[in-house]
Amino acid sequence: MMEKIVSLAKRRGFIYPGSDIYSGLAGTWDYGPLGAEFKRNLKKEWWKSMVQLRSDVVGLDAAIMMNPEVWRASGHLEAFTDPLVECKVCHARLRADKIDEIKTHEEAGHKIEGKTVKVEWTEAKKFNLLVEAELGVVEGQKQKIYLRGEITQGAFVNFENVVSSSRVKVPFGIAQIGKAFRNEITPGNFTYRSREFEQMELEFFVRPQDAEGDKWFEYWKIQRMDWYKSLGMDPSKLRFRKHEDDEKAHYAKYAEDIEYEAPFGWSEFEGIHHRGDWDLSRHKMQYIDDQGQKFTPWVIETSGGVDRSTLFFLLNAYRQDEKRVWLSIHPKLAPYKAAVFPLLPNKPELVEKAKGIYDNLKSDFMVAWDDRGNIGKRYLSQDEAGTPYCITVDFETLEDDAVTVRDRDTATQERVKISELQNFISSKLG
Numbered sequence: 001m002m003e004k005i006v007s008l009a010k011r012r013g014f015i016y017p018g019s020d021i022y023s024g025l026a027g028t029w030d031y032g033p034l035g036a037e038f039k040r041n042l043k044k045e046w047w048k049s050m051v052q053l054r055s056d057v058v059g060l061d062a063a064i065m066m067n068p069e070v071w072r073a074s075g076h077l078e079a080f081t082d083p084l085v086e087c088k089v090c091h092a093r094l095r096a097d098k099i100d101e102i103k104t105h106e107e108a109g110h111k112i113e114g115k116t117v118k119v120e121w122t123e124a125k126k127f128n129l130l131v132e133a134e135l136g137v138v139e140g141q142k143q144k145i146y147l148r149g150e151i152t153q154g155a156f157v158n159f160e161n162v163v164s165s166s167r168v169k170v171p172f173g174i175a176q177i178g179k180a181f182r183n184e185i186t187p188g189n190f191t192y193r194s195r196e197f198e199q200m201e202l203e204f205f206v207r208p209q210d211a212e213g214d215k216w217f218e219y220w221k222i223q224r225m226d227w228y229k230s231l232g233m234d235p236s237k238l239r240f241r242k243h244e245d246d247e248k249a250h251y252a253k254y255a256e257d258i259e260y261e262a263p264f265g266w267s268e269f270e271g272i273h274h275r276g277d278w279d280l281s282r283h284k285m286q287y288i289d290d291q292g293q294k295f296t297p298w299v300i301e302t303s304g305g306v307d308r309s310t311l312f313f314l315l316n317a318y319r320q321d322e323k324r325v326w327l328s329i330h331p332k333l334a335p336y337k338a339a340v341f342p343l344l345p346n347k348p349e350l351v352e353k354a355k356g357i358y359d360n361l362k363s364d365f366m367v368a369w370d371d372r373g374n375i376g377k378r379y380l381s382q383d384e385a386g387t388p389y390c391i392t393v394d395f396e397t398l399e400d401d402a403v404t405v406r407d408r409d410t411a412t413q414e415r416v417k418i419s420e421l422q423n424f425i426s427s428k429l430g
């Protein structure tokens with residue numbers, strides 16, 4: 001299944017390996033024409049549900065490069081580490097908690113001068129995951145900084161800015177989408193573990209009381225799970241998983257992941273974290289309520305991965321039968337909402353009519369144009385792109401001003417008046 005998705009993603013322009021023509025750069029990926037649209041739609045839907053439709057959440061777009069003091073205060077310089085073991089024979093480094101990978105490596109063994117050598121490991125050592133960069137132009141005087149390892153800190157260091165410049169009152173949230181970078185030791189499973197990736201996060205600030213913390217933690221858990229389901233993720237492939245005490249991040253009071261049953265096993269793609277007052281107190285940020293009471297709010301965080309969600313939505317959407325492969329993507333996420341075809345490319349009256357429809361629709365929706373090959377081939381091509389509706393202009397159209405609309409999932413066709421097309425597509429987008 002992973003092979004099918006990786007190959008379709010590249011062939012159709014969803015996702016390419018990063019720096020492909022120079023043998024790649026491990027853990028980086030480029031989103032092609034379809035992937036860029038898909039990701040944009042995913043982020044748009046997230047923003048709509050987390051910011052636009054809520055009066056208690058505001059947005060933020062903080063810088064990727066921050067003063068290194070941020071990372072010292074947040075604890076990432078000390079704690080953002082994975083314990084690794086190193087194979088004494090080939091020097092491969094693996095995460096000490098990935099027992100299966102360690103076993104596979106041992107079983108594969110090593111051959112030196114024809115003899116099998118038993119794999120031995122070093123003691124586990126910690127490596128920092130923050131990616132370093134240098135800022136400045138004068139050699140020797142450059143400032144060492146870190147590319148943000150999570151987008152989260154931007155919301156915390158701006159907490160007081162947001163409170164004083166907007167009308168928010170606790171409980172309220174700050175939402176953000178943006179890139180994060182981690183020196184992952186073992187990037188892999190396609191985009192699942194990348195070194196550059198995008199996060200979509202909410203930091204929701206509540207009064208520092210157990211009942212408040214618990215209430216909002218439960219609330220956001222359900223909201224986030226429902227959001228994935230509302231966009232078509234198969235509920236039987238979704239579950240919550242509580243973090244055990246020894247796997248919790250340094251900042252977490254408690255945490256649960258939303259996991260998807262991927263071909264490589266149940267895997268986290270969003271975490272709901274109770275961060276307590278860890279971050280705001282580290283950054284010495286406080287809140288004063290209407291009664292003049294000063295306190296450090298607690299934070300409930302929902303931290304999702306745009307790339308992991310994209311991968312899981314693609315896996316979730318993959319369908320195949322004897323005749324075709326199609327991506328049953330929710331119309332809201334589909335890169336193109338519709339494709340427009342003239343039945344025959346060499347009949348100017350059909351082409352002109354179809355172009356008129358295409359030009360009209362494209363001011364409201366992303367629509368594709370295709371006049372190559374025959375209709376059957378165009379259907380197959382749009383099916384793989386996940387386009388929910390194909391609109392064909394045929395000779396009858398010239399008589400009745402109606403077109404044939406073919407549904408991606410059922411392959412059924414219906415006649416729709418040209419004047420109704422806008423409404424038809426809008427109604428499917430919900």
Ligand code: ATP
Nearest residue numbers: 184192193194197199268269270271303304305308
């Ligand atoms: P893991 O245990 O898989 O390394 P994590 O618990 O470190 O993940 P968080 O720090 O909670 O992840 O990050 C929140 C979200 O950011 C994750 O649920 C995931 O969707 C995304 N994310 C984290 N690391 C990566 C990565 N290396 N590649 C792609 N997405 C990532």
